[in-house]
Amino acid sequence: MGFERAMPILITALIYLIFFLSGATALVYEVVWVRKLSLVFGGSHLAVTTVLAVVMGGLALGSWLFGRRVRTTRNLLRLYGALEIGIAFFALLFIALLNLYSLMPAYSFESLTEHSHQLPRVALLTLRIVLAAIALIVPTTLLGGTLPVLAAFMVRGRRAVGRGVAYLYALNTFGAVAGCFGAGFYLLGRFGVSNTMAGAITVNVLLGIACFALQGPAARYLEAGEDEAPAPLSAVTLPEEKARIGLVVWGIGVSGFCALGYEVLWTRVLGIVIGTNVYGFTLMLAAFLTGIAAGSGAYGLWARRLRPPEEGGCPVSKLIGGFGVVQIVIGLSALLVTILIRDLPTRVFFLQDLFLSQSTDLFRARQFANFALVFSYLFIPAFFMGVAFPLAGTLDACRRRKVGHAVGEVLTCNTLGAILGTVVSGFVLIQVFGIERSLYLLATVNAGFGLLILARLLRGTPRRLATAGTVLAVVGVMAVAGTMPRIWDAKYFAIYRTNQPEVFRTPDLIAEAKRHTDVLYYAEGIQSIVSSIRIRGGYQAFLRNGRIEASDHNESLQNQYALGHLPMLLHRNPRKVLVIGAGSGITLGAVSLHPSVSEMTLAEVEPKVLGVTRSFAAYNHGVLEDRRLRVAFSDGRNYLATTGERYDVITADPIHPWLSGAGYNYTREYFELAAEHLRAGGIMCQWLPLYDLSADDLRSVVRTFRQAYRHVLVWMTQGDAMLIGSNAPILLSEDELAARIAVPAVAADLARVQMGSATDLLSYFVMGTAGADRFSHTGRINTDDNLYLEFSVPRSTGKSALPEVNVNALARQRESVLAYLDDSVPPADRLARENRWMRLDRAAALALEARAIFLGGRYDSPRFGLLVSELEGNYAAFAPWRFLRSEYLEEMASSPLPLDQLALALLDESGRRVVVNVAAVMSRVSRELTVVDFVDSDERVIIGQADINGRGRDGSAKRLAAEVMEAVRLAYNEELSGAEARGKPLPDQAEFVRRMREIIATMTGRQHGNPYPAQGRPIKESA
Secondary structure: HHHHHHHHHHHHHHHHHHHHHHHHHHHHHHHHHHHHHHHHHOOOOHHHHHHHHHHHHHHHHHHHHHHHHHHHOHHHHHHHHHHHHHHHHHHHHHHHHHHHHOEEEEEEEHHHHHHHOOOHHHHHEEEEEEEHHHHHHHHHHHHHHHHHHHHHHHOOOOOHHHHHHHHHHHHHHHHHHHHHHHHHHHHHHHHHHHHHHHHHHHHHHHOOOHHHHHHHHHHOOOOOOOOOOOOOOOOOOOOOHHHHHHHHHHHHHHHHHHHHHHHHHHHHHHHHHHOOOOOHHHHHHHHHHHHHHHHHHHHHHHHHHOOHHOOOOHHHHHHHEEEEEEEHHHHHHHHHHHHHHHHHHHHHHHHHHHHOOOOOOOHHHHHHHHHHHHHHHHHHHHHHHHHHHHHHHHHHHHHOHHHHHHHHHOOOOOOOHHHHHHHHHHHHHHHHHHHHHHHHHHHHHHHHHHHHOOOOOOOOOOHHHHHHHHHHHHHHHHHHOOOOOOOOOOHHHHOOOOOOOOHOOOOOHHHHHHEEEEEEEEEEOOOOOOOEEEEEEOOOOEEOOOOEEEEEHHHHHHHHHHHHHHHHHHHOOOOEEEOOOOOOOOHHHHHHHHOOOOEEEEEOOOHHHHHHHHHHHHHHHHHHHOOEEEEEEEHHHHHHHOOOEEEEEEEEEOOOOOOOHHHHOOOHHHHHHHHHHHEEEEEEEEEOOOOOOHHHHHHHHHHHHHOOOEEEEEEEEOOOOEEEEOOOOEEHHHHHHHHOOOHHHHHHHHHHOOOOHHHHHOOOOOOOOHHHHHHHOOOOOOOOOHHHHHHHHHOOOOOHHHHHHHHHHHOOOOOOOHHEOOOOOOHHHHHHHHHHHHHHHHHHHHHHHHHHHHHHOOOHHHHHHHHHHHHHHOOOOOOOHHHHHHHHHHHHHOOOOOEEEEEEOOOOOOOOEEEEEEEEEEEEEEOEHHHHHHHEOHHHHHEEEEEOOOOOOOOOOHHHHHHHHHHHHHHHHHHHHHHHHHOOOEEHHHHHHHHHHHHHHHHHEOOOOOOOOOOOOOOOOOO
């Protein structure tokens, strides 16, 4: 008897476990499908959205088809098992189709895109939709059928439609959360895409077999099913109530539309502070799904208490009203989240500090802090979204009287709304209204539809019409109004930099940063949020999603000029050039200066970046106006995959490998693709950052690059490296280099960054093919399948020691450039050349060591001092040392300089003697701005601050400091005399500090309590 009682519980638990695992594998499939197809169709937002729309379209189709199929199917658990096995089979077939697609660009994509500037984009979009649909429509349709089929099996014949659907939906979504975390943090990075996919296929097959095995026991031990669902609600027969439930079904579609709209827009903003790498996106999706799952589960617990109306339970009309209230709550909570986003950076600082205090693992602490952040923002609206789905399913079951049919219909409407939400928010709302205003619109639509549902319960048509008219009027006004009050500070988001958090930690610091910074350009694009900013009197920088990607700082200029000029100078006659990524346009502008160029192509995935490029016209020579330039709005890899063009030189603007999707531009397949698009003797140039990559990551990039090119050269600028690859020998001729550098515009660019002669340029050479092989022989080859760099690099982000480690690692395998110079030098001059370069090799070794120490921030060490003395004494003209010296002097000049200090003896509240130390400190914030801080040295708090601009600013700063400190000294003496007259040995601390603050504030114009130091380092993308 005990066994008989236990079996139903055991079988039910097994079925729930199966559906949990099904949700996990479904999420893994969706991630893999989007990744795989993005390699064929491109990584642009349009391409990814196309794939997502096809995936969700298949889910909607499956929900609709199988929701009706369950009416005529008796063995529903067996049908569910067949769906799981079918998903596995067609997921396997997807891999075969993808291999077929990879052969198609040469035959079909190329014909469409070779002259894509003459062809409407709709043709390429249509082809992508067709091919994606062929690959995905069957497995996604089968996925879409799983919930209605299992809901019909588990719920029909039971008294708990609401809780049954809710529990299934919650378990499946919790499974998706597990799949999200598993794929994002472990499976893909550890096992690669193919093995992860194989694991998911295996699990699906096992789940299907288990369902076939359970069909018999389930039919024996679980309650027999009935065609109709005697839910705890009476079946709805009145036309009026059916119409109201119909509006609820429309409402779940609107809810899906708003939910995906919120997700797209919130993800864009949250990415500014938590990063746009694979881990950041995983956390955001997981937090959103967790809220939905929890909401559905909570509804299931509540629904256990529902009884039919004839037993005193809840009438259908109240549940309809409840659905309307839920939609209003979603809209209001989404509005609250949107408002709170204005303080997003401040909250992330608090959480990061909290978790960093508990852990020495920087990566782990950041991920916990990021998850806490996104969870706190997204959970509440997602929770009520989770409540809405089973509530709508319960109501529709009362109308349809078929659980599977109702669940399928609700899921179909919700998914179709989600498709529209994804497309409209990404391509229409952001472009027309911007992110903040779009979120207000979505929240209004969400809450407004809830009001419409409530109004439908009112008696009397005028009331309903008045409510509907009011909602429509509010939405219409918000849509057409030219301006709306903004809660977010647009300038704050434009200048916020995740890699310089010390500048934004307090409201006063934020105010200082805004006051010292001009926004030259800001745009919220389809792909990214971009801005161009300038520190007043200082450096200009390009920011993408809150991270500096380029600037006019000398180190950054040298890097970008090298990426443009170096491959052009090493090619004997570069006529046709491809540049991947616009950025500041400095790399592209460098390419344009070479007179042999007849055609330039720029591949840029985000059109709004061109506004940033124009703001850097003074540095990129106004290259966007060059008639030789053609712009292709596509990610660089997809452009290469869909063009038949061949180039003499392919180079790229700095693209960070830790960005989500950017890792595909560092794989063996990408480097081989680029090699295939080089003409005979063509040259490929690849940026290699020396920060935010571990030494193992560095070796991986070099070894992977080496797989595609027989000849490899490595150059190193101040803070970056460049890989030069070709499948033809690269001959380094000093005479030819000198002739090419002699072009006046080229010479001017290079002279600006200490690379203005052949000797100077060759002095930055580090190693050739042999050295690259020795350096990288232990590196892991990065492929499209193993995704090594995309998952490895974010774990190194922010580790300040890496530049020093990486420079030293490269320096240990350094080669003399002599081995790679041409042999055309006359024998009589060869010995002199060898002697000259042997001497410069000694300088290079010293300069590399000094550079490593400098980049590690240890330039106050004795060893650095010895290196400086030797370099300055014996190799003062050596180009890398000249550049390092200028950086060192600038760093020293920007270091705070104490000007004066006062030690003031005072009495605290208890009458004890205390000493307050006040200092005046001068800092050169930029090339044209000097700041004087008056600091409480003990508390390390800024009492007051003054900005000094213009010529002679250092002298003016010193005079101001002397005047302020003298005023404080006189005030102290006056207070001391007054205290002695009153019989006290010293002035009161509280009273004098208040007076001192007033004096400093009056004389400087500002007073605040910022922590010291308040100023960040000069803008660099590696900062």
